[in-house]
Amino acid sequence: AAGVGARLPIGDFSKSTDLGYGLNIEASYTDSDHLPFFVFARLGYEQFPGSQDFYQGSDYSNYSTTIIPASLGVRYYFGPLVKSVVLLIPVVEGSVSYTYFQVLNEFKADAGRSNYREDLWKFGGTVGAGISMFILEIMANYTYYESNQYLSFNLNVRLPLFVNL
DSSP, rough: OOOEEEEEGGGGGGTTTOEEEEEEEEEEEEETTTOOOOOOOOEEEEEEEBHHHHHHHHSSSEEOOOOEEEEEEEEEOOOOOBBSSSOBBBEEEEEEEEHHHHEEEEOOGGGGGOOOOEEEEEEEEEEEEEEEETEEEEEEEEEEETEEEEEEEEEEOOOOOOOOO
């Protein structure tokens, strides 16, 4: 699967950043004995620019956070809500992540401070719910990292592959 969508910072994270965006790729697996549970691995790229209010109230001229999460999780598909015109299937998921954060800190020329970049690694987790239409999927997720929480809204394209061993 591949997905793209908006990222909305919440809590303390929203005091310094604005609406961001994200991309992800994912591989999931299940065995017919374990349906409707799927196990998945996901790799993402997320970017959050600094907010204008943050710039106006601080010495910052540029502030951005780049997040690269690597996640492992479980997804569960419920029974279809609609079967006639289009297949609508509710889905929930949860995952744990080990994530690289890069925070760029650039200051105004008259601030008297040096620019720097922070490189951090954090553990976190995500829970989400959405609707699957077999190939297309719309998901809303809550992601938690210490000092960095956000909501994400994704449109995913899922290409099913069947392997018989």
